[in-house]
Amino acid sequence: MAYQETTTTSYGQRLTGSIKGIGFGFLMFIAGTILLFWNEGNFVKTKKSIQEAEKEVVLVSDVSSVDPALNGKLIHATAFANTDEVLTDGLFGISEKAISIHRKVEYYQYKENSHTQEKEKIGGGKETITTYTYEKEWAFFPVNSENFHDPDYKSSNFVLTTIEDKTERAKDVSFGGYKLPPFIISSISGTIPAEVKMSEEEVQQWTKMIEEAYTALGLSSTTTTSTDSLTDATATTPSQWVHINGNVVYFGKSPTVANIGDVRITLTKIMPADISIIAKVNGSTFEQYYAKNGKTFSGVSMGTVGAETMFAGAHSSNTKWTWVWRILGILIVIGGLRSMFSILPTLFKVLPFLGTIVGAGVGLVCWVFGGAWSLIIIAISWLWYRPLMGILMLAIAIAGIWYLKKKGREKKQ
16 A cells, blocks of 8 residues: 655745755756766767777787787787686685676565655645555665655565675686787676586575574574475475575575565676777787877677777767767756746745746746757857867757747747
């Protein structure tokens, strides 16, 4: 059943909040402006660094041995990334010759969700009704239920044990006759399950610990030594509380029916594989390529991937992230303006319908002006970095401001 809380905010409190919002909105407006200018410059610099790398890259077909003639050059090559290093996760019996092994831990917890409805009151006050609902889900960290609003759910969360996520990477990974640096090793992908191989003694140690946790929490625990089925015939569970299935370890009564407090650990690994790289040769290893404008560039792709495809991917990624930051910057600018001018509709909230009308007008002006301002900042940054495009964007921005002024004159008439 949903739990509701109702709070009332007076007209004076709302005015005070709107006044405070002016300063916060101004900071948002400045931050969004700076972000927009930086983002456009970063796009141009990154694009130029990629283009410079395209001109400098040397295609190397064989890296089976170190070639002194390649030292200091940016190369593209494909080879088998291999290692003899054995990585371990002592908690769960993992011991593999691998590029990396990863432990992901999840906890079954209650999550609090909220939905808010606001009701305007004559006189400028506001009534806020917040509805709280709760659902069970797997979370990447224990959820503190002490702050839950519904008393029936306070202190409802607990965990049988806490275990840290962990990633182990090989330090000695060969690439033909060369050795890969950490920044390339960390970019190698392609995870597959890492089978858990815990001994019976290790399982019993975990069982004892989980039983002690149940006892400390005041829960009943009846240990069995039977073999249960998890999801298939190969799943074995030496005890009631520790369930192992392939690369998953489950702490709880039943891995098919999750209960609050249960813990699920998933083990994965990345094995040696063919990779394609673009990087600068430094002796018998590699480093990032530094373009003339100070930007760095390197690339890693799984399998045999040509240089043209890798550079195309780099350009695409640069464009995608530029749009992400651009949209975020525009929204921050508009949000800042709305916060700065929120006091205007608040003043008219004495009569709710007037406040709604003024709020809609202020919102429209903020969107138009914020959009135009953002275009101006983008245009200025492009005038600095890309003059022709900057002039076009500046013309569009000026047209937007002219439209805003025209509408203002029409309203006055």
